[in-house]
Structure formats: C-alpha cells, structure tokens
Amino acid sequence: xxxxxxxxxxxGLEAGEFSSVELTQVYLDRINSLDEQLNSFITVTPExxxxxxxxxDIQRAAxxxxxxxxxxxxxxDIFCTKxxxxxxxxxxxxxxxxxxNATTINKFNDSGAVMLGKTNxxxxxxxxxxxxxxxGPVKNPxxxxxxxxxxxxGSAAAVAARLAPAATGTxxxxxxxxxxxxxxxxxxxxxxxxxxxxxxxxxxxxxDQAGPMTRTAEDAALMLNVMAGMDPRDSTSVDEAVPDxxxxxxxxxxxxxxxxxxEYFSEGLDDSVAKVIESxxxxxxxxxxxxxxxxxxxxxxxxxxxxxxxxxxCSSNLSRMDGVRFGHRCKDPKDLNDLYIRSRGEGFGPExxxxxxxxxxxxxxxxxxxxxVKAQKTRRLIANDFNQAFDDVDxxxxxxxxxxxxxxxxxxxxxxxxYLSDIYTIAVNLAGLPGMSIPAGxxxxxxxxxxxxxxxxxxxxxxxxxxxxxxxxxxxxxAPASFK
Amino acid sequence: MQWEVxxxxxxxxxxxxxxxxxxxxxxxxxxxxxxxACTVDLGLPGVLxxxxxxxxxxxxxxxxxxxxQINERSVFDRKNYFYPDSPKAYQxxxxxxxxVGEGHIDIVLEDGSQKxxxxxxxxxxxxxxxxLHENFHKQTGIDLNRAGTPLLEIVSEPDMRxxxxxxxYMRKIHSIVRYLGISDGNMQEGSFRCDANVSLRPKGxxxxxxxxxxxxxxxxxxxxxxINVEIERQMDILESGGTVTxxxxxxxxEKNETRxxxxxxxxxxxxxxxxxxxxxxxxxxxxxxxxxKTLPELPDAKCARYMEQLGLSEKDARALTxxxxxxxxxxxxxxxxxxxxxxxxWLLGEVSAMxxxxxxxxxxxxxxxxxxxxxxxxxxxxTISGKIAKEVFEAMFTGEGSGGEGDADTIIDxxxxxxxxxxxxxxxxxxxxxxNNPGQVAEFQSGKDKLIGFxxxxxxxxxxxxxxxxxxxxxxxxxxxx
Numbered sequence: 001x002x003x004x005x006x007x008x009x010x011x012g013l014e015a016g017e018f019s020s021v022e023l024t025q026v027y028l029d030r031i032n033s034l035d036e037q038l039n040s041f042i043t044v045t046p047e048x049x050x051x052x053x054x055x056x057d058i059q060r061a062a063x064x065x066x067x068x069x070x071x072x073x074x075x076x077d078i079f080c081t082k083x084x085x086x087x088x089x090x091x092x093x094x095x096x097x098x099x100x101n102a103t104t105i106n107k108f109n110d111s112g113a114v115m116l117g118k119t120n121x122x123x124x125x126x127x128x129x130x131x132x133x134x135x136g137p138v139k140n141p142x143x144x145x146x147x148x149x150x151x152x153x154g155s156a157a158a159v160a161a162r163l164a165p166a167a168t169g170t171x172x173x174x175x176x177x178x179x180x181x182x183x184x185x186x187x188x189x190x191x192x193x194x195x196x197x198x199x200x201x202x203x204x205x206x207x208d209q210a211g212p213m214t215r216t217a218e219d220a221a222l223m224l225n226v227m228a229g230m231d232p233r234d235s236t237s238v239d240e241a242v243p244d245x246x247x248x249x250x251x252x253x254x255x256x257x258x259x260x261x262x263e264y265f266s267e268g269l270d271d272s273v274a275k276v277i278e279s280x281x282x283x284x285x286x287x288x289x290x291x292x293x294x295x296x297x298x299x300x301x302x303x304x305x306x307x308x309x310x311x312x313x314c315s316s317n318l319s320r321m322d323g324v325r326f327g328h329r330c331k332d333p334k335d336l337n338d339l340y341i342r343s344r345g346e347g348f349g350p351e352x353x354x355x356x357x358x359x360x361x362x363x364x365x366x367x368x369x370x371x372x373v374k375a376q377k378t379r380r381l382i383a384n385d386f387n388q389a390f391d392d393v394d395x396x397x398x399x400x401x402x403x404x405x406x407x408x409x410x411x412x413x414x415x416x417x418x419y420l421s422d423i424y425t426i427a428v429n430l431a432g433l434p435g436m437s438i439p440a441g442x443x444x445x446x447x448x449x450x451x452x453x454x455x456x457x458x459x460x461x462x463x464x465x466x467x468x469x470x471x472x473x474x475x476x477x478x479a480p481a482s483f484k
Numbered sequence: 485m486q487w488e489v490x491x492x493x494x495x496x497x498x499x500x501x502x503x504x505x506x507x508x509x510x511x512x513x514x515x516x517x518x519x520x521a522c523t524v525d526l527g528l529p530g531v532l533x534x535x536x537x538x539x540x541x542x543x544x545x546x547x548x549x550x551x552x553q554i555n556e557r558s559v560f561d562r563k564n565y566f567y568p569d570s571p572k573a574y575q576x577x578x579x580x581x582x583x584v585g586e587g588h589i590d591i592v593l594e595d596g597s598q599k600x601x602x603x604x605x606x607x608x609x610x611x612x613x614x615x616l617h618e619n620f621h622k623q624t625g626i627d628l629n630r631a632g633t634p635l636l637e638i639v640s641e642p643d644m645r646x647x648x649x650x651x652x653y654m655r656k657i658h659s660i661v662r663y664l665g666i667s668d669g670n671m672q673e674g675s676f677r678c679d680a681n682v683s684l685r686p687k688g689x690x691x692x693x694x695x696x697x698x699x700x701x702x703x704x705x706x707x708x709x710x711i712n713v714e715i716e717r718q719m720d721i722l723e724s725g726g727t728v729t730x731x732x733x734x735x736x737x738e739k740n741e742t743r744x745x746x747x748x749x750x751x752x753x754x755x756x757x758x759x760x761x762x763x764x765x766x767x768x769x770x771x772x773x774x775x776x777k778t779l780p781e782l783p784d785a786k787c788a789r790y791m792e793q794l795g796l797s798e799k800d801a802r803a804l805t806x807x808x809x810x811x812x813x814x815x816x817x818x819x820x821x822x823x824x825x826x827x828x829x830w831l832l833g834e835v836s837a838m839x840x841x842x843x844x845x846x847x848x849x850x851x852x853x854x855x856x857x858x859x860x861x862x863x864x865x866x867t868i869s870g871k872i873a874k875e876v877f878e879a880m881f882t883g884e885g886s887g888g889e890g891d892a893d894t895i896i897d898x899x900x901x902x903x904x905x906x907x908x909x910x911x912x913x914x915x916x917x918x919x920n921n922p923g924q925v926a927e928f929q930s931g932k933d934k935l936i937g938f939x940x941x942x943x944x945x946x947x948x949x950x951x952x953x954x955x956x957x958x959x960x961x962x963x964x965x966x
Contacts, residue, residue, distance in 0.1 A: 080529065088529065
C-alpha cells in the first residue's frame with residue numbers, strides 16, 4: 001500500500017478498499033519502525049493523525065470527500081501548526097507550540113488530509129544538507145552515509161522512504177528541488193506568490209515559497225490544487241486564478257521548445273550527472289520536443305546575489321527570536337542585553353549565526369549600497385535573462401544540482417562548496433519563477449534530478465512536461481532498497 | 485555673543501483608524517494589557533503584515549492639507565533595533581519613499597505677522613508597545629496593545645527660531661489633524677507627541693550648529709519649556725568655549741531639565757531596507773483627487789471667510805477657528821441667532837472663560853450649541869439682559885436643563901429672571917429710587933451728568949437686575965430732567 005501514489009490511494013479510499021484510519025496506521029507504523037534510521041521526522045503526531053483520519057472517513061461516508069480526503073501527509077516543521085511544536089529545526093523554537101495554523105496547514109485540514117507529523121529540516125531552512133538541524137542530520141534513504149539535501153531534507157527522505165505518500169517543502173534557493181534530486185522524488189517550487197507564506201516561518205521573505213514533494217507529477221498537481229491561491233493574510237501572494245493543475249497533465253508535448261542553458265552544463269557539473277541529464281533530454285527529443293541551446297549570461301551572479309539578499313532578509317526576520325515572548329530563553333538573565341545575547345547565542349546554531357552576521361553586515365550603514373542595493377540590481381539582471389530566454393523557449397531544463405548526494409560531514413567545513421550545491425536552483429528563486437526537480441536516472445547508484453524551469457505561473461506547463469516524462473520512464477517509481 | 489536658536493520638530497500623530505496599520509486588532513485606548521494584540525502584533529514566527537488602507541487615506545488628507553506633494557508610490561522599510569516593546573525587533577516605517585513629500589503651513593507670530601514653516605515630509609509607520617516597570621519585581625512588563633497603531637510622522641524643516649514659534653507650529657499641526665479628523669490629537673494618551681531638534685548658532689551665521697534631539701514631548705507647555713532649558717544648556721556650553729555634542733536627550737518635566745539618552749556614537753545603526761513582506765503602496769492621481777474633494781474647510785480658509793463674510797476681526801476669526809469643535813459650535817450658534825459678533829463675543833468670552841476655569845476642552849463644554857442659541861435668542865428679544873444671561877449660562881453649565889433650546893426659558897421662568905419691560909413697573913421703581921435719594925437728584929440736576937450711572941445702578945439693584953436697561957435709562961432721564 002505504501003508504494004502507492006496519492007492518486008492511487010485516493011481511488012482506493014473512494015472504492016472502500018481501505019479506510020483512512022487503516023492507511024494512516026500503515027504510515028505511522030512505518031515511521032515508528034523505520035525512521036530511527038533516517039531521523040526524517042522531528043515530531044510525529046499519531047493521536048492527532050488518527051483523529052483526523054477518523055473524521056476523514058466520516059466525511060467520505062457522508063459523500064463529502066475531495067481527492068486529498070484521508071490522505072496522510074508529512075508537513076515540514078517550518079509551517080506553524082496549532083498546538084503542535086513548530087521548531088523550524090532550531091533549539092531556539094524547540095519550546096514553541098504554535099497558537100495558530102499556517103494558511104497551508106489550514107488548507108490541508110480543510111481538504112481532509114491527515115498530518116502524520118512534522119519533518120526535519122535545516123535550522124530555519126538554512127542549509128543544503130539537513131546537517132544544520134538542531135535535531136541532528138537526516139540520512140539519505142538511498143545511502144545512509146549520504147545527506148538527503150536540504151533544507152527540506154526530512155520531507156524528501158520521508159517521501160523517498162515511503163514513510164509518507166507526500167510532504168510539503170519550502171524552497172528559498174533550492175530547498176525543495178535539491179533534496180528532491182538527492183532523494184529521487186518529484187519536487188515543485190511554485191512561482192513566488194502562488195502559495196501563501198502566512199504561518200511559514202520566514203527565512204528570506206522575497207524568496208521563500210512552499211510547494212509539494214511527491215513521488216509523481218500528478219501527485220504534485222493534486223497537492224498544488226490545495227496549496228495555491230491568493231491569501232488576504234499574505235500581501236505578496238498573487239491574485240491569479242488557480243487552474244486545476246491536473247487538467248493539462250496529458251497534453252501532448254510534441255513541438256515543445258526546451259532551452260538548455262549552456263552555463264548549466266559547464267565547469268562544476270559532475271560528468272556522471274551530466275550524462276543522466278543528457279539522456280533525459282534525449283528522451284524528450286524522442287517525445288517530439290525541440291531542443292535549443294540558450295544562454296543565461298548572468299548565471300554566475302546568482303550565488304553571490306543570493307548570499308547578500310537571503311542573509312540580509314534573514315538577519316531581520318530572525319530578530320524576533322529574542323527570548324522575550326516565545327522560544328528559548330537563557331537561564332537567569334542579568335539584564336536585557338544579557339537576555340538577548342545569551343538567548344540568541346544559545347538558541348541559534350553556527351550556520352544561522354553565520355548568515356545573520358553576513359546579513360547584518362550587508363545592511364549596515366556605509367555598506368548597504370555596495371551590497372544590498374547592488375544585489376537587487378543584479379537580481380533584476382538575472383530575472384531579465386530568464387525573460388529573454390523565454391521569448392524563444394517554453395521550458396528551460398538542466399540539472400537540479402551539480403552532483404548527487406554528498407556524504408554527511410563531507411562539506412560541513414566548506415560552506416562555499418556547500419553553497420555552490422544550489423548553483424542551478426538559486427537563480428530561479430531570484431527570478432521568482434516556478435521550478436521542478438524530477439527523477440531522471442542514477443549516477444553511481446544515487447538519484448539524479450532533472451530541473452524544469454517555467455515562466456511565471458506556468459506550473460501547469462511544468463507539471464504537464466514532467467508527467468509526460470514520467471509516462472515514458474520509471475525512474476520516479478524506483479524505491480531505495482531498504483524501504484521497498 | 486548674540487545666539488540664534490534653530491528648531492525643527494518631528495511630530496508623531498496617531499491616526500484614528502479602527503484597526504491597526506498591519507493587523508485587524510483594535511486600536512482603542514486603555515484596554516487591559518495585551519488584550520488588543522493579535523498574533524501579528526505579537527510578532528510570532530510566520531506572521532505577516534497586511535496594510536490598512538485607511539491609514540493611507542488619512543495620511544494623504546494631511547499631505548493635501550499642507551499643500552504637499554503626494555507620492556503615488558511609497559514604500560515601507562524595516563527599521564531594525566532590539567527592544568522588548570518592539571516585538572519583531574524592527575519597526576515598519578517609510579525611510580526612502582515616504583507617502584507625503586514637501587509641504588508647508590503658516591503660523592501666526594506674537595506680533596500678528598505670519599511665518600511659513602516648511603514640512604519636509606510625512607511618513608506612515610507603526611507604533612511600538614509599552615514597557616511597564618512598576619509592579620514586576622525588578623523585571624519589566626510588556627504591553628503590546630499599542631504595538632502596530634498607525635502613526636504619521638510629520639517632519640518639519642529647521643525653520644523655527646524661538647520656542648514660541650515651535651509651539652505655534654505644533655498647535656497649527658494639531659489644529660489641522662483635528663480638522664481633518666485623522667487623529668483624536670489626545671496628548672495625554674500619546675496620540676500627538678513630538679521630538680524637537682534644537683541647535684544654536686551665532687546670529688548672522690548661515691551654517692547650523694550641532695543639534696540635540698529632545699525626545700517624546702507630549703504637551704504644548706512642555707515643548708516650550710524643554711526647548712528653553714535646552715537653549716540655556718547649550719548657551720552655557722558655547723559661552724564657556726565648549727562644543728555641543730550631537731545626541732538624543734530626554735526632557736524631564738518634573739525637574740525641568742534635559743538629560744543625555746545616547747550620543748551619536750552610541751546611536752543605533754537601524755539597517756533600513758525595504759520590507760519584503762509588503763508591496764509598494766500605490767495610489768492613483770484620481771484617488772488623490774477623490775480624497776481632496778472630501779477635505780473639510782481648514783482653519784486658514786475658515787478664518788478668512790469669517791472675516792470676509794461675517795465681518796469679524798482677524799483676532800476673533802483666528803481665535804474661533806483654531807479648534808474645529810469651537811468653530812463648528814460657533815457656526816451653529818451664529819446661524820441660528822443671526823448675529824456673528826454676538827455669538828463670537830459669547831464664545832470667546834463667557835463660554836471659553838468657563839471652560840478654561842473648569843479645565844475643559846471645547847468639545848467637552850457641558851452647554852451645547854442649541855442651548856446657547858436658546859439663551860442668546862432671549863437676549864436678542866430683550867427677555868433678559870446680557871448680565872442675567874451669564875447667570876442663566878452658569879446654571880446650564882452646572883447641569884440645569886435638558887440640553888434643548890428651551891432650557892434658557894425654563895431657567896428664566898424658574899428663577900424669575902425675566903426682564904421687566906412694563907413701563908409702569910419700571911416707573912414705580914424709579915420713583916422710589918428718586919424719592920430715596922434726594923441729594924443725588926439735586927446734584928444731578930445741578931449738572932453732574934455722570935450720576936446717571938448711580939441711578940441706573942440703584943434701579944437695577946432694586947429690580948434684581950431684571951429691569952430693561954434701555955427703558956430704565958430712558959425713563960430715568962425723562963424723570964430726572966423734568
């Protein structure tokens with residue numbers, strides 16, 4: 001049962017083959033017996049899950065079941081969940097029980113979905129390997145010495161290991177797509193403004209976007225149908241009609257114009273990964289797509305631009321974690337400064353501190369124009385590159401990451417190389433575009449993700465292009481040996 | 485050395501919106517601590533601000549009222565600093581692109597001349613909460629009810645040259661925001677407060693001296709006192725050869741002194757940057773014009789109209805139009821009684837005197853315009869004299885009557901204050917007075933005309949003030965001269 005997709009499970013529930021309570025119990029049991037190996041969950045909520053499952057079964061019996069009714073899901077621990085610990089992977093928020101629900105959580109609750117628990121993540125979503133989590137690293141289900149990627153590493157590992165049919169992730173610079181690539185699952189980062197950020201603990205507000213992490217494009221479409229939409233509580237969410245994302249999945253991609261940015265296939269890309277991407281592109285060619293080499297000349301500016309803007313915003317966003325109203329507070333503060341310094345010093349891990357320092361510096365008087373203002377300008381250049389490219393092509397493709405999953409501990413002392421693992425994903429966030437990673441094959445027995453990048457609000461197109469690939473290939477159906 | 489003071493003011497006005505500038509929580513004053521602070525105001529992880537368009541409308545009204553450029557696109561920035569009553573550890577404000585650009589107002593100086601004071605800019609921002617230091621056993625309590633209340637910060641040019649000019653400017657801004665109805669202007673509750681930048685320079689020098697910023701002055705009286713003591717402090721330093729340091733100082737109204745809060749070196753680096761949670765605030769030229777059409781008549785225009793249409797003196801017209809409540813009261817009475825001068829005299833005389841004596845704002849005057857109208861009509865139709873009218877007014881002021889136009893009549897009847905106009909009755913009193921004062925009669929008749937006042941006084945006294953003074957005069961003259 002746990003190898004089934006959301007679409008299949010939903011059909012099974014509707015046909016009465018099993019109840020949501022039974023289905024939920026299957027996943028709770030798997031988490032219980034297997035997650036010790038992976039550490040993909042920070043919090044498991046069995047009572048709440050079974051209660052929700054029971055209600056879902058009642059709803060279904062009453063004939064009020066939508067597609068996600070009764071489907072168990074895992075939620076990244078970045079989404080505020082009422083009465084449940086919402087830690088964001090940090091000691092700082094370990095004591096934080098949210099008094100309210102994120103809009104995304106409310107939407108899944110309204111759809112009748114069941115929450116299994118909250119997944120592990122890099123601390124405050126800052127990391128590309130899930131090693132910065134205060135709750136310890138997550139292991140890659142394909143090889144437990146390897147990282148699952150980050151920051152949504154818990155969600156990616158849980159879905160790959162069949163501990164949940166699907167999960168939510170968030171993506172600021174690649175945090176959905178890179179772990180999806182490392183764990184061999186399907187991940188979609190929607191257009192900035194497509195999904196509400198209300199109740200999603202902010203890392204870099206102008207870049208953060210939530211999206212689905214699933215096994216198939218079809219499941220991602222089903223999840224996005226629930227998640228997408230303008231939210232009056234989020235001024236940056238966009239009032240753009242939400243289509244049925246499953247409607248165009250089966251459209252033909254004959255004649256589809258695919259752009260391959262030459263900058264994404266140059267120095268820094270592992271040969272073995274390049275081979276997998278090339279063969280995936282050939283598959284598209286076979287399906288009637290037209291391949292075109294394009295150029296994104298400002299690609300080299302993406303990482304430095306990102307590492308000014310994201311830390312700047314995070315230095316301000318994380319200031320509210322001050323030990324005054326919620327979260328970690330140091331013991332016996334002497335005075336106000338002592339309270340701030342020790343609470344924050346003890347509550348934040350080294351990567352978070354590093355980024356707060358960088359951001360504070362970049363925004364300081366005398367440096368603001370040279371760093372932040374300049375980064376905003378290069379950000380516009382990067383966005384313009386994509387706009388121009390999309391004059392000629394429908395979709396851009398390339399690798400989601402320069403390598404397959406690296407080993408735990410391999411890059412922890414080398415933040416620059418770690419930052420470069422998001423080199424192909426970051427520009428997409430800076431431009432606010434939708435991007436996906438789908439399983440495209442294996443290199444050295446580890447999964448490789450193909451990245452698809454679309455125009456603003458072209459999620460339907462991306463899902464269609466991904467689904468067509470998944471109809472012709474079976475990479476997305478492969479499961480790691482120990483979790484089959 | 486002759487010193488010249490240079491003053492600029494930053495006035496914080498609480499905009500009277502029902503809900504906060506970025507959340508749906510109420511802005512009402514005086515609730516139990518933290519009962520009007522929602523998840524957004526508490527700065528919980530994950531919450532986002534949503535802008536309240538009412539604050540924009542009110543800010544634009546102010547800009548239009550001071551002839552300012554309205555920026556069709558303004559941007560909210562984050563001002564980052566740690567303080568417990570600032571829950572997000574940043575204040576959402578507008579640094580780079582404020583909603584209101586350059587404007588100006590005219591103030592009237594003591595000699596009656598006018599002076600134009602520049603308004604540099606005005607921007608929207610959120611208020612902070614309050615730290616409570618009492619009853620927390622050496623700890624500090626935080627009340628976030630006020631956090632997120634919308635403020636308009638109005639920054640002046642350094643155009644003022646005396647504490648009195650600063651007060652006049654502050655009063656004028658107060659008058660304008662009250663006229664516009666964009667703030668209750670309540671200074672006790674902190675709805676209208678001011679920081680003053682004060683510096684000295686040798687008279688004749690162009691260049692400004694080093695300034696000190698005096699924080700959080702919350703009354704007209706204190707602004708004058710605070711600036712005065714700051715001038716003395718700076719003058720002492722300069723005259724003994726020292727230099728003034730640029731710093732922020734707090735005015736202590738109890739000790740009447742200013743003291744240093746932080747120097748320029750200790751000043752925060754606020755690391756302003758555009759708030760990525762909020763979109764730029766955009767308002768079209770059409771929307772601005774629509775708001776312009778809703779502007780009420782403002783004090784200067786009203787004053788000019790009173791002079792031109794009602795024939796009032798500039799002094800009276802100015803005095804009647806400072807306070808919107810007073811002006812509205814005045815217009816109501818003036819129209820009903822159809823006597824601009826009489827209504828003006830009453831408002832600036834008896835009504836203001838009684839309010840001042842009782843420490844009341846005009847809006848809290850216990851006698852309403854309808855009641856006063858009823859009273860003045862009785863003066864006009866000679867039912868009572870002006871003097872008796874003051875007695876009736878005092879009765880109303882202390883709560884007699886039901887608030888209607890008939891109150892004056894009721895009180896006049898009840899107290900038997902109706903003027904005596906019956907010629908026979910007046911003659912009888914006069915005859916008695918003449919009979920009782922033969923000496924004065926003789927003196928009068930021998931040419932001491934001034935004694936008429938004595939006789940009028942005696943008659944009025946005998947009639948308990950109720951005899952019609954005109955008739956008394958007339959009949960007295962007849963009888964004494966006959």
